[in-house]
Structures are given as C-alpha cells and as structure tokens.
Amino acid sequence: MDTKALIDSLDLIQKTHPLVQHITNMVTVNDCANITLAFGGAPVMADWGDDALEMVEHAGALVLNMGVLTAESIETMIAVGRKAKTLGVPVVFDPVGAGATESRRSASRRILAEAAPDIVKGNAAEILFLAGEEIRQKGVDSDVSHGVAAVTRRMAAENATVVVATGICDYVSDGTETFRLEGGSSMMGRITGTGCMSASVLGCFAAVLDSKLEAALLGILAMNIAGERAAESLSSLEGSGTFRTRLIDAASLLSSSTLEINPDRRVFHE
C-alpha cells in the first residue's frame, strides 16, 4: 500500500460519484450523507421496502447500519442486502451495538449470515461479539481491545468477508492478511457518528475498488487522516461541536494536491 493507491482511489470516487445507498439510522444519517458527499460519493438514504429494493439496482455500494432497529428495518436490510449480492453491489455492514440487547444480537447475526456483507465494520466490542467471544457491552459503544487482531482475522476467515475492528488502533483483515492501522484522533469518540460515517466512507471506496481489503484499508486510512486534521485544527476554545464540522471539512478537502501522507507509517502488517 502506498500513497498513490489512496490518491488514485480518491480521484476515482470524485470522478465517478458512485451512488452509495444507506439503510441507516436517524441519529447520524445527516452526517453519513454529508461525509459521502465530502468524499465525492452520491448518497441516497432509501430505506423503505420497494423503494430501497429498486434503488439498489443503481447503487455503487450498499451500507447497512443497525443503529436504530425495527422489525421492519431488519427485514429490509436483509432483503436489499441479498439483492445487492445478486447484482454484484458491494455491501458494507455496521453492526451498531451488536451485543447490547437480544434484538441486536439476533439481528446482527442474521444480517451477517443472510446478507453476507463484503465488509463488516464495527468497534472492537461489536466484532468480538459477532465472532462469538464473551464480552460485556454498555449501550452501543465500547473500547474493548484485547486480542482484537486475532479475532478479526478469524471472523474474516470464517465468514469469507473483510472485517474492520475500530478502536485506538484499527484492525483490518480478509482472513489471510491482517493489518493494524494507527492514527486518527481521540476526538472521534467525543462525537456521535464517526463509526457510522466510517461505514459510509468504506461504501465510497468499495464502490470503486475491486479488492474489498484495499477498500477497507484505504477508507479507514482516509477517515483517520480527516480525523487527525480536524483535531489539529482546533483552538483551545473549540470543542466537539467544531470538531464535527471540521471532520467534514477535512474529508471534503482530501485530494491529490493536499495528500502528503505516508501510509507506511500508519498501516502495519500484523
């Protein structure tokens, strides 16, 4: 992985404006739409039965996010996810709060099995739960981090998918190769929606890259860079409100001319 791969992918998103369809939650849906636009994608939040099913025919990627669950939304996610698979539309799944309640445990397992996502991105606790590890979770957030690399790899192998476990370090694996990503900012945990937005960004990259492992690595890398730049821009009088605005700013300003980063200092083979 080198800087050129990241620049080329960003250019490709900005030139082709892939349609990134979301079935997501009301809490962070606006942020997801804006970060998708900031990266150059075309967001569409069609999430109702027939509308969602037809829209996916035009989608470059599909993002499934179970932040707010209903009986109906679970079935829609599975139905649209299955149709995406038959159409070759890559599916990104964000199992928000996967282990927190029985509804979420059941829904996340079903979506994983039945929609067979190309990329599953969760925080460490969510990935550990989906991999069958015993953990305790509080609400939809967690910062568990022990043994995450190995679990990420095992879960990716067992489900023939790419798995992303986010945290202080992020882990990405396709079951064969596993990477650790350093970077980002602790401020990303001070606002709601950075996890959901990361899934949207993965959707943008998955829409333009054949390798979903590469899409996951570049998407997380790009999001971490945006997070760092947003955090660095804050004065002592600016807090999490301004950080949220600057995160979208930084994403919208990522481009070949401003990218002077070295992925080799951030992405490590495990």
Next chain:
Amino acid sequence: MDTKALIDSLDLIQKTHPLVQHITNMVTVNDCANITLAFGGAPVMADWGDDALEMVEHAGALVLNMGVLTAESIETMIAVGRKAKTLGVPVVFDPVGAGATESRRSASRRILAEAAPDIVKGNAAEILFLAGEEIRQKGVDSDVSHGVAAVTRRMAAENATVVVATGICDYVSDGTETFRLEGGSSMMGRITGTGCMSASVLGCFAAVLDSKLEAALLGILAMNIAGERAAESLSSLEGSGTFRTRLIDAASLLSSSTLEINPDRRVFHE
C-alpha cells in the same frame, strides 16, 4: 421585482413568525427546522396521522418532502395536503428523487394530483420527470438542464401551480411568466439538504405573501444570496462542513440592514 419586495417579505416573516409545518425526511429535517428558524419562521415537524392533520389548522404553510418515503407517509402527505388546501394554507411540494424508482414515480404523481400544491420545487431532473419528459436519474440527485425553462412553464400551466426547477440556474414559472435566477454557489451541491432547505424557505415566504409566484422568486433569491455569502466566507482550510454552518448563519443574518443586493442583476424574465 426589487430589493424592497425582498426586504419587506423578510421583515414580515420575522415579525409574524409563521408556523411552517413539514412532513419531511430524517436526513435533512434538522437543517430544515434550523433554516426556517433562521428566516424567522416557526418550524413544526408534525408528520403523524392525527397529529399532522390537526396541526395544519394552525399552519401558515405546509411543506411536503418525499426524501424518505413510506406507504404511510405518502398517505399522510396527501391527506394533510388536501386539508391544507381546504383551509387555504399554501402547500409547497418537494418531489425528492421523483423519477428514481417506481415508488417515487407513483408517489410524486399522486401528491401532485391529489394535494394540488401551490408551489412544486425540484431539481431539473425531478421537474422534467413530473412534466412527463424522458430523462435518466441517478439516486435522488441530478444536474440535467436542457430545455428546463420551457418545461417549467408548461408544467406550471398544465397543473395550475408555480413550478421551481433548481440547478446552476433556477427557473420559476406560474405558467404565464417565467423567470431565470442566477447566483447561488456550487458549494450548495456539496452538502445534503440545500434542496430541502429551499422548500422550507419557500414555505416561509408562501406563508406571508399572497402571490405564490412572488414567494417562489423571493425565496429562491434569498436562499441563493445566503449560499453565496456562506461560500464567500470560506477560507482555504474550510470545506463543506463549515459551509453548512455558514449557510444557516447567512440566512439568520439576512435583514434589511445587511441587504444591499440588486435583484435586477439576478432575476431575468425568460
């Protein structure tokens, strides 16, 4: 049309705080509420059956936005829209993604026919679809622009309504007179919600002006001025996140004391 008409209308909104009821979508609902407040209106997002039906009795205008569709929301939009008509409450309809899926094609045609909105505001692709033109659309966005003026005029005449088609230029017609508006900013397409917010602004103006043609012209003009000011305020380190914030800022700062614009340089008879 002159500057005074715009200033007088803004004053009237800020003095009377008309209740602008929305039946809209979760993606941009917060932005719609905030832009309505910025202009001086009182937003209320009542969108559930009986609650929405009763609320419209107190409304100064009703905004119907089909950004996120459900079977139930379509029926509610039509029922509340019909009641608004019987009460003399002006109705603004934003047919988001009208041509994109069969659900949206069917819903937009039904709402247009059954709720008989006073103003229909869409992007060029949405208006072309509703006017019966053959076009292709990707998701809920589009930038088609050929022959829009004539189609806008024809659709307005055929539906006895005011039609607004937004784009690089905006077209407004009541079927007799047609205007082209220049101005605004390309940044308005870099964030989600500017179209939805425009509909909210049209609701504010329609609530205080008898002529819906004038309301449409002044509303789009005001939104374009806000967009320009927001874009002009951006430094090279600020992107689409800050633009979104500044757009609301600019709207909230529009007033007689700061308005030094000349509509004659922006609004042209076609």
Next chain:
Amino acid sequence: MDTKALIDSLDLIQKTHPLVQHITNMVTVNDCANITLAFGGAPVMADWGDDALEMVEHAGALVLNMGVLTAESIETMIAVGRKAKTLGVPVVFDPVGAGATESRRSASRRILAEAAPDIVKGNAAEILFLAGEEIRQKGVDSDVSHGVAAVTRRMAAENATVVVATGICDYVSDGTETFRLEGGSSMMGRITGTGCMSASVLGCFAAVLDSKLEAALLGILAMNIAGERAAESLSSLEGSGTFRTRLIDAASLLSSSTLEINPDRRVFHE
C-alpha cells in the same frame, strides 16, 4: 447550591459515563446525542419495542421526548418508562408541544400519569397545559410566562415530581422548594433542539445525583452557562448556525478548570 456542587457533578458524569437512553425525535436526535457526549454521558437512542425495553436495564437515565409522535412511540415511551421506574432508573420527560393538538394533549397526560417521570421539563406553555391552565399554543413553541413559578410548584406537588419550566427565566420546583434561574441566551431560541438538549443534560445529571431537584437545577444551570458562552463567542458575521456548533463546544469544554461561575448570582429561591 454552590459552584462545587456543579463541578463535582460534572466530574462524576465525566468519570462514570452514564448511559442515557433516549426515546426521542428525528429532528434533534443528533444534537441530543452530541450534547450528551459533550457532558460525558454515553447516549443510546434505542427506541424500538424489545430493544428499548432491554436497553433500559443498562441505562443510568431515560429521556422521553414526544417531539415527533406516533401511536407506537407513545406506547413504547410508556412501557419503557414504567420499566425504568421498577428498575430505579430516573426518567426525564419532555412534553414537546403538549397542548398543541389533541394527540399531544392525550399523549402528554398519559405519559405523565403512567410513566411517572422523575423530572418533567417543558417550556412554560407546555407546563401550563400539563398543569391544567388555559393557554394557547402555536406549534411546539411558546413564550408564555405569567405566573409560571406558582404553576410549576403546584404541578410538581400534585404529581410528586420535579418540574422545570423553561423560558427567559427558568423555574424549577419539587413542590416544596421553587427556584428561578436567570441566564442563558436568547440565541438558544434561534435554533431547534435546545429544549431537547436540555432534557438530555438533565438525564446526565439525574443519572449521577440522588436528588432530582439538584439534578434539575444543576443541569439547567450548566446548559445556560454553555448557551451564554456560545453566544458570547459569536462575531458579528456569525449567526445561528455557528451558535449551534459553539453550544456543543461550550458544553464539551465545561470542566472544573474552566468553571468560574457563581451559582448564587443565577439561582434564586422564589
């Protein structure tokens, strides 16, 4: 009440990160999540039947907000509210637009009676309605303020709860003691969501303090301080969009090191 009580409470929230579950509306849900995070709480917006019912077992506080009503959401609020009571989880109720429509009149009375919230926080018009006073309301907002102190006290006594009536002055009563809080900023009425956010902040304080009267006083006090600081930070070119961002900033920067306020100048025994 002294400064130390406020500082100690803020520290406690930031150290224990209480889970603040919301059943709320799509208009302001993102702001509610971000202000909860800004204060140090862990927001979770679980609002669907079984998921919401199980989540409350882990909650430090439950916030019920009827900004957007559906038949289903009313029942969920009551069911989860009742379960919260049996678990000893404090319940904060925001009766948004309580008197505006028959749906809201009926729902607000039922939630008050059946969920028996620990704190009811509304604007003056909402509290006057729930207390049985005759008032007129426009949409979900109002600025009625006559005789609010006495009504607040009576309603608190009759319902054995803490009542908060917000406005230019805020009134807080447990039925025995009644306080008037001065401060805040008129800008708080220029954006949507400050009322909803206040309820979230009350949830944070109620989760860590046994006295719900103290929680209500400190929560409103903290929100007012954040509002003042946000307003003071605005330049003449910045309006309501920037105010919204800075309000979250100010909340996220409240801490023992920056707090140099004197509650005695802001909180008055009635």
